[in-house]
Amino acid sequence: xxxxxxxxxxxxxxxxxxxxxxxxxxxxxxxxxxxxxxxxxxxxxxxxxxxxxxxxxxxxxxxxxxxxxxxxxxxxxxxxxxxxxxxxxxxxxxxxxxxxxxxxxxxxxxxxxxxxxxxxxxxxxxxxxxxxxxxxxxxxxxxxxxxxxxxxxxxxxxxxxxxxxxxxxxxxxxxxxxxxxxxxxxxxxxxxxxxxxxxxxxxxxxxxxxxxxxxxxxxxxxxx
Ligand code: G3D
Ligand code: MG
Numbered sequence: 001x002x003x004x005x006x007x008x009x010x011x012x013x014x015x016x017x018x019x020x021x022x023x024x025x026x027x028x029x030x031x032x033x034x035x036x037x038x039x040x041x042x043x044x045x046x047x048x049x050x051x052x053x054x055x056x057x058x059x060x061x062x063x064x065x066x067x068x069x070x071x072x073x074x075x076x077x078x079x080x081x082x083x084x085x086x087x088x089x090x091x092x093x094x095x096x097x098x099x100x101x102x103x104x105x106x107x108x109x110x111x112x113x114x115x116x117x118x119x120x121x122x123x124x125x126x127x128x129x130x131x132x133x134x135x136x137x138x139x140x141x142x143x144x145x146x147x148x149x150x151x152x153x154x155x156x157x158x159x160x161x162x163x164x165x166x167x168x169x170x171x172x173x174x175x176x177x178x179x180x181x182x183x184x185x186x187x188x189x190x191x192x193x194x195x196x197x198x199x200x201x202x203x204x205x206x207x208x209x210x211x212x213x214x215x216x217x218x219x220x221x222x223x224x
Contacts, residue, residue: 025156120149
């Protein structure tokens with residue numbers, strides 16, 4: 001499958017939040033990889049492709065963009081948020097700073113997208129570290145309610161609540177954007193996907209140059 005086809009047949013979702021909150025781990029575990037204690041830090045922006053079934057039983061792919069916090073990449077990465085159909089905000093329940101910063105991230109991307117128009121998912125990650133908890137569950141719920149987003153507490157380490165959170169987001173995206181899903185082409189896509197099993201659930205890294213190319217090619221929102 002060429003990148004062109006990936007672009008045309010996937011649902012773009014962004015993960016945003018402070019570094020070390022577990023964004024890469026969450027996406028990686030959801031994409032079917034084992035949790036790694038030594039995950040290499042995201043340098044610029046990567047994306048993972050994950051094959052899913054939609055609520056209507058049809059197959060589709062999620063394109064999960066994984067952003068790093070470094071300033072140099074952040075501006076390029078955030079420009080791409082405008083093509084997203086879902087945004088995941090991640091904080092670390094052991095870091096009140098990362099929780100407080102979610103509002104700053106929201107302010108930053110609000111320059112690019114109308115967040116009221118995009119399904120949002122708020123994740124408080126690292127619930128396996130209960131003894132170090134620095135953010136109460138109710139605070140996370142309150143924040144998510146304020147922005148009419150979904151809320152879950154997760155552990156990428158223990159693979160806890162990861163699938164359930166993504167499924168809830170997919171359902172919300174499907175309900176909101178189902179008119180944009182091109183089901184006529186779906187059989188075709190399924191056939192292509194089956195011919196390219198090795199292309200599924202893969203990680204793709206972008207440097208800033210090809211990211212700009214991606215940015216222009218991903219402005220279309222034709223889905224599945
Ligand atoms: P980021 O992509 O948001 O920067 P990473 O975060 O996924 O790179 O994770 C940062 C660190 O937190 C990693 O540890 C990773 O193993 C750890 N981590 C991620 N999710 C969890 C979780 O649910 N529980 C616990 N206990 N740790 C988690 P290192 O040691 O590599 O820095
Ligand atoms: Mg990362």
